[in-house]
Amino acid sequence: MVEKKFSKYMSEWLYGEDGYYATYKNIGKSGDFYTAVSTSKFFGGTIAKHIISLVDEGFLSSNAVICEIGAHHGYFLADVCEFIYTLRPELLMSFHFVIIERFDDLQEQQNNYFQESFGDVIKLTHYKSLSELQCENAFFIANEIFDAFPCELYFQGKTARVNNNEVIFDLEDKWVESKAKKYYKDRGEIAVGYEDFAKEMANAANRFEFMSFDYGEMQARPDFSLRIYTKHKVIPFFLPKEEEDYISREKLFQKSDITYDVTFEHVKDAYAEAGVAFVSFKAQMVALVDMGILDLLEILQKNVDEKIYRQELEKAKMLIMPNFLGERFKMIRFRKELNA
Structure with missing residues (x-):
């Protein structure tokens, strides 16, 4: 492998021609990891309830763009x-549904799923990047996107390069160093691309709300969180070779997911630079309860038999239980107003 900075190595791992995300991967029990989307339909249902509330308050128009970024199979949207x-059927006819997806293979999967699910009732539009989208009013949603941005690795003043899958900290990089100092990191991951992403979104719609869910904290972790997911096993990226769970990076490269904890302060600053206002930051369990997930479960209870209700309730609990996804995952929300 040609020597390169870590961000290029991670980008190739995830998004290269043979990268992990370049083709469709199962998520959930048969895949490498779970997400909130693979856990319960009530994750998307709660977002739908929130979108309707934005229409009712006058922030979203009835012909707004509803856009998911990085949709994988298309289940969430x-x-x-x-x-x-179910809740406001006339909006299904007036909204414009969009997915931002760079890979043709995944676009095909998403189109097929929407065709199977809705026939010709919903017209789904794809763009390869936010820079291709221009609209007046939008709601953007993303699940686990910021942890999938390539990052640089930083350790005591030096930035990492990779040579034959070995990480060496000996590069000088003023931008990485400035971010590390800003977020009080003497070691860890520095995400690359948040600033450009925020600017692209700011230019894509004149007025919008953006909501994203991911794992991490507002402040940076004091150490490396980089890890690999394979068949529901979590392997720390810097796991010593003598450890029982060690698998060589060469064997895992492009065949497994690689990720890290998000520093949400970095995300917040990127959107501030783009002129987009920060609205709120909450644990996923708090965000979903505030947006009405319990109200939706109550509606379900009144309309289905007890067995189906109990099954869906157990799935939904996984979204909000502190020891599963409820506390570890966070929601961050932004808005751009017309006069911003």
């Missing part, structure tokens, strides 16, 4: 559509 149909 489809769940949103399904609940909009």
